[in-house]
Structures are given as C-alpha cells and as structure tokens.
Amino acid sequence: MTAVSMNRISLLGTSPRNAVMLAGAMIVMVALPYFLGQSWLSITTEMLILALAASALNIMLGYTGLVSFGPAGLYAVGAYTTGVLMEKLGWGMLPATLAAPVMAGLVGALVGWFCVRRSAVYFALLTLAFSQVIWTVVFQWYSVTGGDDGLVSVPIPDFFFEITNCYYFMLAVVSVCLFVIWKIVNSPFGMTLQAIRENPNRVEFIGVNVKHYQLASFIISSMFLGIAGSMFCVFSGSVFPDYAYWAKSADMLVICLLGGIYNFFGPLVGTVVYTMLTKIISEYTMHWHLILGGIIVVIILAMRKGVVGTLSAYWADRKSAAA
Amino acid sequence: MVWFLIAAGLSIIFGTLKVLNLAHGSLYMLGSFCCYQVTVSLAGVPGNFWLAVLVAPLVVALVGGIIEIFLLRPIYKAEMIYQYILTFALVLIIAEACKMIWGTGYHSVAVPWPFKGSVGMFGLSFPIYNLFLIAMGPVVFIGLRTLINKTDLGRNIRAVTENREMANALGTNVPRVYTGVFMLGAWLAGLAGSLWPPVSVVMLGSDMAVVIDCFIIVVIGGLGSLAGAFVGALILGLTTAFGLYLIPKLAVAFGFILMIIILIIRPYGLMGEPE
Known part of the structure; x- marks a missing residue:
C-alpha cells in the first residue's frame, strides 16, 4: 500500500491533465449558483465547510496515521471563538474569524501535547476524552457560551444573508485553505x-x-478545523454545543473513510457522498445513526480504501490490463 | 466500584486483544436497558431484579461474542485505525438501537430486596444497596484475579496475552480465547450496567459518559492492568466525590485534572509498565 498511495499522490501532482480537471472543477463550482436553487446552494455551502473540516481531519488521519476522535472539539473551538467574539465582545467579523484558527491552534497545541505522549491507543482515547471536555465546558459555561441554548444571534454582516454571496465567500476561503493543505x-x-x-x-x-x-500535524489540523468551525458560524449565524459532541466527530470520520483516507480528494468526495446519503436516508427513517454505523461497518469490512481509493485502484487495474 | 467493573472489562479486552473498545460504554448501557426490561417484564415475580442481574449481563456477553466473531475477527490483521473506527461505529449503532427499542425517556428500577433502606455509620446514613455495590468491587476483583492466575482458562488467556503466535503454535485455540475474553469483558460491562440502575436512572447518553470515565481510570491506572483499573477506579471515585463536595459544578473537571497530572508525571499510569 505504501508504494501505491505514494504513487497516487505524485500522480495527482502537477500533470497538465490534472490541472485541466482542477480548472474544470473550479469553473463548475463558480457557475453553480446559476443552476442551483436557494436550498441546494445552501446545502452546497455547508458541504464546502464540511469538506474543509474533513480534509483538516485527514491531515492527521490519512497523512500522519493518527486516529483522532475529537475533531469536533476543535471545530467547536473555532466556531465559539468567532461566535463569542462577535456576539459578546462586539468584534468585527474579520478579526473574529482570524482569531478562530489561532485559538483552535492554541487549544490544539495544548491537547495535542498530551495526546502524542504515548502510543496510538492513548491517542485515540485521549482525543475522545478531550473533545468531551470541550463539550462539557461549552455546555456548562453558561455566561460565555450560552450553554445548552448556544449562541443564536451572532451579528453576521448583511452581506452573508444573500446565499449566493455567502457561497462565493465560502468557496474562496475553502479553496485557499485546501490549496494550503495541499501544499x-x-x-x-x-x-x-x-x-x-x-x-x-x-x-x-x-x-x-x-x-x-x-504534534505539528495535530496543530495544523486543529487550525484548519478552527477555520471550518468559524466559517460555519458565519454561515449559520449561530453556534451550538452540538458542534463539539462526539457524534459530530463521527460524521467527519465517516466522511474521510467514505471518500478514502489515503487520498487528498477522498474527504471531498466523501463529503458529497455523505451529504447525499444523509438527504436520501433521512427521508425514509429517523434512525439515521443506525444506518450511519452500518455504513461504517460495511466500509471497514469490505471497502477499506473508500470511494476514491476503490475507484482509482480499479482504474489502475484497467490501465495495467490495457498496457 | 461499578466503574471498576467496566474499566476492568475494557482493560482485559485491551490487554489480550489489543483492541481499544470504544463501545464499552455502549455495552454497559445495553446492560442497563436489558436489566430494566427484564425487571419490568417480570414485575411481581419475587427476586425479579436479581434474575435481571443474571440475565442481562449474559445477553450483553452474547452481543459481545457476536461483535467479536463477525466484526472484529475479520480485521485484526488490518491497521489499528480501522479497529478503533469500527468500535466507534458500534457506539452509534448500539445507541440508536437502544433509542429505537426503549425510547428517549428515563427509566428507573427500584432498589431490590433485601437491600432497601439505609444504615447509620459514623453519624451518616448510607443506603444499604450502595454498600452492597462497594462490596461487589473487591469481590469481582478477587474473582477475576483467581480466574486469570489460577485456572486453565486464565493460563490460556495469559499465554495469548504474552505471545499470540507462540500460544497458537503450542495448541491454544487463539480465536476462541479472543472471543472468550471479549465476552468476559462484555459480561463485566453488562453486570455493571445491570447493578447500577437502582442507584440512578437508565437513560441514553450514559454510554459516552461511562466510557470517558473508564478512559480516565485506565489512564490513571495503566491500560491492560487489573490492579490499575481497581486503583484508578478508587482514585477517580474519591476525587469526584471530593470535587462534588467542594465545587459541584466542576466535579467532572476534577477527574480530568487528575488524569492530566498523571499524564505529566507518570504517562504510563500508576500500575502500568514503562514502554
């Protein structure tokens, strides 16, 4: 697998074909608002943010081989930083969003320092524990975080009430972030x-x-998770303790797994597949987590490389068969 | 002491199978719900609670066996991360299944005969049932120690823990030991789950709360060590009680602060071996 995954990463490097594909994807993304209705555009915006969060998690999961069960904690740190600064302290949007990755990075440095101290088992266990600490803090610290009620009236500039504006803004932020992660x-x-x-x-x-x-990987990942959280705060104008809950971490993990963790584009594809699945399945049943858990089990038992990994292995096979 | 039962199960499973069972709290919660179910179904039958304590852990052990055989066994050879994520998926599945079957409300189980009421000691009053639970801890601890150190089954478990390939070569049925150990761990979680309801309530969400507490315990005591689980559970219990007395709102934090201190001064746990 080493050779294969390494190979694939270089394959997706700077070849002209990929540059064309990337440009094509960009054009499609920019043109989307002309084709999609309001609600779908809103879903796509959400997907962009989720894709950023999942890619941030994948820095740890896929590239460093550390399973973090606490990405939601750091995501929430970012969201709350922006939310609290804007709602309670009256900061402008720009400094408040810039503060989010800084804060998430600091918390990530602190948490990460403990988490990498021992083996992978302790890493898994401690990341889950720490994210629950963050959740508890958020839940209990009523005067600052609003506790259970969350922050519901974050004063987002009017510019973002127009979903098309919001979409372009998120597209720009997420693209820049993904480019940096790629680098x-x-x-x-x-x-x-x-x-x-x-x-x-x-x-x-x-x-x-x-x-x-x-630790460095943990901090970088935390900062991008913080950005994603902050962006979601801007997008929705509200922050809830649920952002830090372990189920949110589960969502991000599933997205990475669905897409394939040994591939840069895995989390992006995973986000699309996951969002569609949620839409479809939640129309039939309320017990979405049951299905979600089932999906993870199936992926792990049968399709460990995820959608992108499985497909590219299939293409690689076909190519070698043709040659 | 109930914490000890759960942490011991988690620790035994990790010690032998090298799998961190994130769904251990879920098995505990499943035990609680099963206990509630049996107690309610047999309402009127004398000793219904004790029957539940007998049946519920067995049900949980059975679920544990199914999980081990059908889900964990195929992926021991795969990378560790998949095992973690798989047990994480089980957390989702079990929580949602419990929600489907028993709903989102709180359920309670009455304190059973003959442990109703409370006794006075040192000028304070203790519910008898709680004293019974406290006594259960050492009993189970000694029982497990005996099982592992004195019996044939225990010898096999220790052999597999020490060196899986060697034990296999010498004729130990390793897969069966794995299944057995996982079921034992699940049984302990189920036992804890069925003993706890009379003190508290049965509800969703206890899975995560419990598993996090267990993590704190095994970090304090050292993962894979029975004695560590025992000491860790005692320390966490005392710290939390102390915290409740001092600053009720931050009682949860005390356990974490303790864990952080241990991680700084003795990262392999009080009873753990340095790597």
Missing part, C-alpha cells in the same frame, strides 16, 4: 508525516523527532 501535505514536511504513518520506528531511527512532527 503542506506535499511538502517535505508532509512527506515526513507520511513516512511516520508507514513506519514510526524507522523514521525515529533516522533521527526525526516523531512526536514533534505528530
């Missing part, structure tokens, strides 16, 4: 992370401080 994971730093994923012991022997790199 990071394909830099020497990102390659080191992938090496750590494949064999931490060996990387340690070469003289790399694995824990520092894992």
